Amino acid sequence: MTAMSGTPAYVQVAADLRSQIEKGVLPEGAQLPSMTRLREQYGVSNTVVRDALNELRREGLVVGQQGKGVFVRSRDAALAAPATEGLEGRLDELAETVRGLERRLTLLEERGAVQGRREPNG
Structure with a gap:
């Protein structure tokens, strides 16, 4: 549903x-x-x-609730959000990135262990 417009897909979805x-x-x-x-x-x-x-979190339009989902923030809450709100969102984003990297590393390690068993001892 995103258009091939040169605009990144995440920007189109956020918009x-x-x-x-x-x-x-x-x-x-x-x-x-x-x-x-x-x-x-x-x-x-x-x-x-x-x-x-x-992107929407950084703009203060939505807020994530661990294990529940992402919700539209009230306009009052978005306007009154403390300066640390952006930091919390960024920390959540970084934590998710680290979890993704951990999953990728585990997969790579598992593949390496399987390939290591296939190599002849020399």
């Missing part, structure tokens, strides 16, 4: 979600669709969806 929030299609307190649903809806990868949601 569409931002528009839905501004128009009230996604009202204050509403839960955004799941990562899987957004990925299917826009025809993009998890990385694109994650980056789009992080």
Whole structure:
């Protein structure tokens, strides 16, 4: 659903979600669709969806609740958010990146162990 316009896909997804929030299609307190649903809806990868949601977090439009999902923030809460709010979102983003790297490293290590067993002893 993203256009081949030269604009990064995450920017396009964020713009569409931002528009839905501004128009009230996604009202204050509403839960955004799941990562899987957004990925299917826009025809993009998890990385694109994650980056789009992080963009909206940085703008103060949405807030994540661990284990529950991502929700549209009230305008009052977004305006009154402390300066540390951006830091919390950035820390969440970095933590997710580290978890992804850990998963990738584990897969690489497992593949290396399998390949190591196949190599002849010399």
